[in-house]
Each structure stands twice: as structure tokens, then as C-alpha cells.
Amino acid sequence: MKKLLSKEEALQKLRQYCAYQERSHHEVQQKLWDLGVRRADHDEVLSKLIEDDYLNEERFAKAFAGGKFRMKDWGRKKILYELRQKRVSDYCIRKGLAEIPEDDYQRTLEKLAEKKWESLKGEQYLVRQKKTQDYLVQKGYEHSLITEAVRMLRADTDKP
Numbered sequence: 001m002k003k004l005l006s007k008e009e010a011l012q013k014l015r016q017y018c019a020y021q022e023r024s025h026h027e028v029q030q031k032l033w034d035l036g037v038r039r040a041d042h043d044e045v046l047s048k049l050i051e052d053d054y055l056n057e058e059r060f061a062k063a064f065a066g067g068k069f070r071m072k073d074w075g076r077k078k079i080l081y082e083l084r085q086k087r088v089s090d091y092c093i094r095k096g097l098a099e100i101p102e103d104d105y106q107r108t109l110e111k112l113a114e115k116k117w118e119s120l121k122g123e124q125y126l127v128r129q130k131k132t133q134d135y136l137v138q139k140g141y142e143h144s145l146i147t148e149a150v151r152m153l154r155a156d157t158d159k160p
Contacts, residue, residue, distance in 0.1 A: 010037040011045055018054040022063040026087040028055055061088050061096030069100050073108055076100065078140020109141050113149040117157075129154065 005013070010032065017023065017031055028049065032042050049055040061083055068074040068082070076097050083093045116135045120128040129150055136146040 004036050004038060007037070007041045007045060010035055010041070011048055014045065014049055015052070015054055018049060022060040023055065024060050024064075024083075024086040024088055025055065025057055057088055058092045058095050061092040062099045064088075065096035066099045069105070069108070073112055073139060075109070075136070075140030075142065076105070077142060081140070106145070109136065109145055109149055110152070112136060112139060112141075113146070113153055117150075117153045 013035060014028060014031060018028065023031075025046065028046060029042065032045060037045065046055065064083060064086075065079050068079050074082075079097065080093060083096060088096075113132055113136060116132045117128065120131055123131065132150055132153070133146055136149070137143070
């Protein structure tokens with residue numbers, strides 16, 4: 001039988017949990033369940049964490065979006081889906097995605113496309129194009145941007 005934590009004990013554990021890295025409200029809610037905190041105390045503990053600025057969903061969305069883009073080269077679509085998975089509000093998702101500079105985004109997409117295109121040098125032309133597009137879709141980039149990036153690579157390759 002799991003021991004139930006008091007409100008104060010749970011608050012202390014969750015302060016450490018939130019101080020370690022930014023968390024979404026949903027992640028903290030899950031942690032409350034995992035710690036065995038009584039349902040009646042959940043709202044109060046969450047409110048206290050928000051009040052003390054340990055928990056801020058907008059800050060979480062900005063950190064998450066920026067981090068996944070910079071570290072893993074994720075596109076906006078993949079970041080959007082992941083934030084929705086974590087039950088972040090649409091407002092906070094928009095704020096988070098706004099943190100990604102447009103020129104950096106375009107540059108990263110082109111860099112990824114070029115790298116993938118070059119890695120498929122031995123492949124037939126259409127296979128090369130399809131695999132490059134599939135890779136960029138999997139990374140979470142928008143279809144219109146992918147099409148344009150691959151078109152540019154094709155144009156560069158066709159030049160003698």
C-alpha cells in the first residue's frame with residue numbers, strides 16, 4: 001500500500017520537481033497522482049505552485065518549443081502535437097511557437113533537407129526526393145516549406 005503524502009510534503013517534492021526543469025500543468029497533475037496525494041488536495045497544491053511561480057504554462061511552452069527546435073531540429077507541427085499531448089492551452093502553444101525565429105527555422109529546414117538529400121546520393125531521383133520529403137515530414141515541418149526546399153535542391157542538382 002502506497003503511503004499518502006501530506007499537502008506540505010507533496011508541495012516540497014513538487015517544488016523540486018518543477019525547479020529541476022519547466023513542467024506543464026498536466027505533468028505536475030500526473031506527478032500528484034504518482035505521489036499518492038489525495039484528490040481533494042490537488043487543486044490547492046497546483047494553485048500554490050502557480051502562485052509561487054514554480055509552474056507557468058506559458059514559460060513551459062516557450063522553453064519546450066525553443067529547446068526541441070534548437071536541440072532536436074523539430075518543426076512547428078511536431079512541437080505543436082507534442083504540446084497538445086501535454087495538454088498545453090492553444091494560447092500558450094502559440095506563444096511557444098512564436099519563440100522560433102522565422103529565418104532560423106527556414107535555415108534549419110534547408111540544412112536538414114540538404115543533409116538528407118546528400119546522404120541519398122546513390123538513390124534514383126524520385127526515391128531520393130520521396131525519402132527527403134518523408135524525413136522532413138517526420139521532423140514536423142510544414143508540407144509547403146518542404147516542397148519548396150526539395151524543389152530548390154532539385155534545381156541545384158540539375159545544374160551542370
